[in-house]
Amino acid sequence: xxxxxxxxxxxxxxxxxxxxxxxxxxxxxxxxxxxxxxxxxxxxxxxxxxxxxxxxxxxxxxxxxxxxxxxxxxx
Numbered sequence: 001x002x003x004x005x006x007x008x009x010x011x012x013x014x015x016x017x018x019x020x021x022x023x024x025x026x027x028x029x030x031x032x033x034x035x036x037x038x039x040x041x042x043x044x045x046x047x048x049x050x051x052x053x054x055x056x057x058x059x060x061x062x063x064x065x066x067x068x069x070x071x072x073x074x075x
Contacts, residue, residue, distance in 0.1 A: 001069050010069060024048055035068050
């Protein structure tokens with residue numbers, strides 16, 4: 001996770017190439033692992049061929065998603 005941009009958009013950097021859907025698959029796997037959800041609860045709604053994507057996540061509130069994806073600031 002590269003962080004939350006000033007526009008409120010979560011930025012994620014992936015090593016998978018944007019070829020034949022590999023980056024999309026990597027994004028879904030990454031989100032499922034970090035959010036502790038099955039992959040079937042995460043769906044790319046738009047932007048499958050774009051760098052900017054809209055993702056639907058079932059079973060969590062936006063606040064829960066943000067909390068699970070952003071690093072804890074407590075030491």
